[in-house]
Amino acid sequence: MSLLxxxxxxxxxxxxxxxxxxxxxxVVGQFASIGTNLLIVLPGKxxxxxxxxxxxxxxNDLTLAxxxxxxxxxxxxxxxxxxxxxxxxVAHGERRRQVxxxxxxxxxxxxxxxxxxxxxxxxxxxxxxxxxxxxxGTTLAGELFPGxxxxxxxxxxxxxxxxxxxxxxxxxxxxxxxxxxxxMVPVATAMKMLNRRSLFRVLLQVRGHAELDLARDKVTRxxxxxxxxxxxxxxxxxxxxxxxxSILGALTMALGGIAxxxxxxxxxxIMNVMLVSVSERTREVGLLxxxxxxxxxxxxxxxxxxxxxxxxxxxxxxxxGWGAVAALVAMFPALPATPPTWAxxxxxxxxxxxxxxxxVLPARRATRLDPVAALxxx
Amino acid sequence: MIRLSGISRTYQVGDELVHxxxxxxxxxxxxxxxxxxGPSGSGKSTLLHILGCLDRPDAGTYELLGRxxxxxxxxxxxxxxxxxxxxxxxxxxxxxRLTALENVELPMVFAGLERSERHERAMGRLQxxxxxxRADHRPDQLSGGERQRVALARATVLxxxxxxxxxxxxxxxxxxxxxxxALLRELNATGLTLVVVTHDPAVARxxxxxxxxxxxxxxxxxxxxxxxxxxxxxxxxxxxx
Numbered sequence: 001m002s003l004l005x006x007x008x009x010x011x012x013x014x015x016x017x018x019x020x021x022x023x024x025x026x027v028v029g030q031f032a033s034i035g036t037n038l039l040i041v042l043p044g045k046x047x048x049x050x051x052x053x054x055x056x057x058x059x060n061d062l063t064l065a066x067x068x069x070x071x072x073x074x075x076x077x078x079x080x081x082x083x084x085x086x087x088x089x090v091a092h093g094e095r096r097r098q099v100x101x102x103x104x105x106x107x108x109x110x111x112x113x114x115x116x117x118x119x120x121x122x123x124x125x126x127x128x129x130x131x132x133x134x135x136x137g138t139t140l141a142g143e144l145f146p147g148x149x150x151x152x153x154x155x156x157x158x159x160x161x162x163x164x165x166x167x168x169x170x171x172x173x174x175x176x177x178x179x180x181x182x183x184m185v186p187v188a189t190a191m192k193m194l195n196r197r198s199l200f201r202v203l204l205q206v207r208g209h210a211e212l213d214l215a216r217d218k219v220t221r222x223x224x225x226x227x228x229x230x231x232x233x234x235x236x237x238x239x240x241x242x243x244x245x246s247i248l249g250a251l252t253m254a255l256g257g258i259a260x261x262x263x264x265x266x267x268x269x270i271m272n273v274m275l276v277s278v279s280e281r282t283r284e285v286g287l288l289x290x291x292x293x294x295x296x297x298x299x300x301x302x303x304x305x306x307x308x309x310x311x312x313x314x315x316x317x318x319x320x321g322w323g324a325v326a327a328l329v330a331m332f333p334a335l336p337a338t339p340p341t342w343a344x345x346x347x348x349x350x351x352x353x354x355x356x357x358x359x360v361l362p363a364r365r366a367t368r369l370d371p372v373a374a375l376x377x378x
Numbered sequence: 379m380i381r382l383s384g385i386s387r388t389y390q391v392g393d394e395l396v397h398x399x400x401x402x403x404x405x406x407x408x409x410x411x412x413x414x415x416g417p418s419g420s421g422k423s424t425l426l427h428i429l430g431c432l433d434r435p436d437a438g439t440y441e442l443l444g445r446x447x448x449x450x451x452x453x454x455x456x457x458x459x460x461x462x463x464x465x466x467x468x469x470x471x472x473x474x475r476l477t478a479l480e481n482v483e484l485p486m487v488f489a490g491l492e493r494s495e496r497h498e499r500a501m502g503r504l505q506x507x508x509x510x511x512r513a514d515h516r517p518d519q520l521s522g523g524e525r526q527r528v529a530l531a532r533a534t535v536l537x538x539x540x541x542x543x544x545x546x547x548x549x550x551x552x553x554x555x556x557x558x559x560a561l562l563r564e565l566n567a568t569g570l571t572l573v574v575v576t577h578d579p580a581v582a583r584x585x586x587x588x589x590x591x592x593x594x595x596x597x598x599x600x601x602x603x604x605x606x607x608x609x610x611x612x613x614x615x616x617x618x619x
Contacts, residue, residue, distance in 0.1 A: 291460070
């Protein structure tokens, strides 16, 4: 039974750390998919707005001119793209749907690694020039134009008439926005449409990974100069990734720790089993002593038994754990759940250690048995 | 070879203090065949356990081959038990999960001998007691007499100087008992000091010297031939004048 306890403990460690690791890999993967070497500029600084930068507060506007200046003045920036967001109703005939509107430029195709199922992306334009074109997501296309191609057709976004020039490939959710249910328009058009003066974000691609920090500092300095105060936040994608990575890593460890507690409980179970075993085998121990077994040898005998029990439990738990992970993967295919190597190693090592640690007390008790009493069966 | 001086041993059973041995002083020469007799409670088993280093006296000294056993630590004691002393019990005490051969090999495992040497010596001892054909039988497949002979092989496999037997024939029928006693005599003839605890005068008679214990003291010393007179003297003394 205590063998089962150890295997459950090990299986729990494996399954839970796999879950945590899966979550970490999922999130990190999501971030990685939006491109590497990216800088994200948001209006507002936590100190000035008091909340998360980019939401609320009254900083200076992050304008298109700001965005252009940054891309042109800083050599480390390869390319960039501004983003404005809002929601609007998109209609075609009687059909209408409320979706997210993303105003951006041609460069976003590459920066965000977007791809098109039909047609083209937003045309290369000067950023401050609008155009009545739109690229829509798969779901929106399906809802407004069931069974037919939306290319070349006219839709109404709010009061604006826009021509559909492209349809995005299905992508699912990316950083909180369902990319299948969007309409992308040129940024200048979006800002008029949504009545915005400030951009939501500016995405910048840096030449090389090593230049990320340098580029970030330059961007911050330039915009501070232009605005007269430091009211923008510039995040390297790295920093976001690293922060998320370590948060989720800590979560995984915490989960593992909780599971390890159950291993300790199993260890207590082993100790009990061994104590009972020792008391039932007093005659055997007395006999062995009479035959000349040394203390160390008797200790080794019982300790080995305990370790064997717990190790067997550990291996069994490994099998259980893998099974549980396989089930997890079957249920949530999007989650790359896999137990991290350190967790598997730690769980196995712990199972052996538990046997050794909790087996010591009973083993020592065995060595102290008085052979005479033991042989008499008292 | 053995010098006992003022040995006493008391232990607690529940609320009572039992004085198993009061004051025993005795010398046993190398190669002797000694029997220890006495009614139950006389302390004969306790004396045997002390001789076998399984128990420590509360007072007095036990000198074995010139070394004072009381001064040895647990490690040295286990070495003495392993190499100097062989033990045969009334209830055989073989390990049920092991075959006869493996049982005989057991002391050699503790002594750290190589597998091939263990096998050889164990087979040799089994041959000496006439059981080489039963080497791979388990104890529950052997008769009482065969089990005791295996125990004898086990007790002598590391060539001890002293063989202690606690009621070796107590659980055997007459024929097996005679067989075992004959084997013991053979071993004694090779120079092995033999001490046998028994309540059976027939067994004690074969020894050259008999110690009769009563209430933890040596009541009488006789040679084997006169053991019956000693037994009678004992029962007369017990039943009162």
